[in-house]
Amino acid sequence: MTTSRPTLRDVAAAAGVSPMTASNALRGKTGVRESTRAKVLAAAKKLDYRINLTASMLKSGRSNIIHVIVNEFDSPFYSKLTQALSNEIVARGLIPFIEQTRYSADAATHALTTNPFSGQLFDGEIIHAWGLDAHVPVAALNGGRPFVLVDACEETPTLDAVNFPNEEGERAAAQLLIDHGCRNIAIVGHAFAERADLAHAQNAFGLRLRGACGAILDAGLPYDASAVFEAGSAADGITAGHAIARQILDARSGNTDALPPFDGVCCANDYAAFGVIRGLADHGIRVPQDVKVIGFDGVSCGSYATPSLSTVEVNLEQLAKYALDMLTARIEHQANGGNEDGETLPPSRAIIGYRIVERESTATRPSECSAHAL
């Protein structure tokens, strides 16, 4: 016969009080005499009582669980984002529930709708998943639940959102290359678009391209389709790196028809930047001696890669803080019956900070190349 877990009843009986008093005592509610609370806590400890959260959640309708949706776990960026969000959620006494969609819009839709956890188990949700802006009508999926969009860049501000300094950060990245003497810069990330057409960029990569081409054009440097390579992952980055290397080698070979050789590459994320460096190395092109490369995100491995990667490091701790501030505000508001009388909280928006991190991949002097910069 299995002796099953003690319930609140058992604790109450052992302490000689009612279940209600035991519940209040255990949850630290005021209005319980200290001596009574002590008795209850002692009984709970003695019995090794563990609250049954399913029962608690069923009755109270609150779970303290925050749902986090990302594209995948196994990527330098998402693993860092996940860790930052998890840390902040735990620090606030909440419980993170992290799910990956593996870049599937269907999976994202499911996570937000069909999935019975959403809206019943979770107190709030934070999502950074690809393609949401274009393919998934997020605002419609979210039935007024506490919800934060990360870097979805949607233009209609109906939801709380924390965005990255996409345009400004990538502009600064391109400017760094220019300041370091680059005059023919390749851009890796979003597909080519004219500057004017980028005014309506809807996603992060579009905004980053806007920033990079802005810096380049404003400096009087060339910007055209031959210098823009579409890539978001290391695999695509390798392909881009090969193309960039070929153009450099072609120019070196003395071919008079050759395009001028690239001397800098501005990447929309670190992941692709690693691929670009890899692709360049395949053809013997060295970074930073032959070409300088800068990424975006500030992933952890950028500091211990060889060459270490210069980047636009975004402040993910700040992102997590903002997201949870927005979420908890909405959760509290709902708990106080805020939504019942039509008084909905207006949507909040925030843009997180960044800093340019200069490492080997954009170094100008050989001595800097071997200095290990964190």
Added chain:
Amino acid sequence: MTTSRPTLRDVAAAAGVSPMTASNALRGKTGVRESTRAKVLAAAKKLDYRINLTASMLKSGRSNIIHVIVNEFDSPFYSKLTQALSNEIVARGLIPFIEQTRYSADAATHALTTNPFSGQLFDGEIIHAWGLDAHVPVAALNGGRPFVLVDACEETPTLDAVNFPNEEGERAAAQLLIDHGCRNIAIVGHAFAERADLAHAQNAFGLRLRGACGAILDAGLPYDASAVFEAGSAADGITAGHAIARQILDARSGNTDALPPFDGVCCANDYAAFGVIRGLADHGIRVPQDVKVIGFDGVSCGSYATPSLSTVEVNLEQLAKYALDMLTARIEHQANGGNEDGETLPPSRAIIGYRIVERESTATRPSECSAHAL
């Protein structure tokens, strides 16, 4: 006035059946007439019914949630492990709940005990967390719940466990260096220990050292404390890389007292290997031209790093399969009342497969150095 979610009652009423029939129909139970099931499903769809899992879990005592505990999210190894486990769990129709302990034995203990989710909400648990073998009495913490230990290497087989091919894999790694001509191999990972003392190695790094030193000694090559560096992370790896570089430079400088220069480095994981390469580069030592380096794990970024990293790639898909087979067997066994009459399932053990992946970091000829090997 907020119109709250429809319940099973509402669906049953709309379909003109009892709640029980509706429940059975929705859960795909047999013994429901097809026409009835269709009516119920239609009603559920029309009302946008979503099952309340807290209620379901409370009543049935099953959640279909698998608890996964790892040290951290933001590391190349754990992010890959997490993704593999998550994929397999989802593929089996279960729900992964992933938690990080951040290398804290306290956090691990909490995750397994104080945490009210464990043993009440979760159907099973999979843990790969550092220090569990030595500091946390896992077997005692687990109250007979379905539970799988990943690579904890504990000697008393009281729990289900999936282990890595630690000794064998690292032996193969060292052998690769030897076969490629290395004669003075540094080992990075576990602290130095005599071969005899490693007979009782209790953790993964100890076993890996046993494998490496076995290959080296059996080949008649030197193995002593001067060639062993303790490191598990990129940061430690950089320190080790600096020390290794100094010894190489010292020997090059013609100092007659100098130790022979290292020509190979066998690392206990890829994470440290990246650090070693980084540390070597800080002193201008090139990989693989000056020293060959091999890692362990087969993390994703090893293929697109520069140099790309040779490694012992362990089969994490297989790990996930084994772990879930063990878990589901135990869950089913418990559901069938297996534990009540004292018939406990004997503990299972498995060792996952590996393959040696040769990339640039151990290449012997220059031509191989620029070939991009996946």
Added chain:
DNA sequence: ATGAAAGCGCTAACAC
């Protein structure tokens, strides 16, 4: 400050 009653939404067990 404490307790009694009621029920959250679902499903196991049993009747019909």
Added chain:
DNA sequence: GTGTTAGCGCTTTCAT
């Protein structure tokens, strides 16, 4: 095949 009953363990409400 379908319906009825009962209750999982907790917390909200309201009485004392």
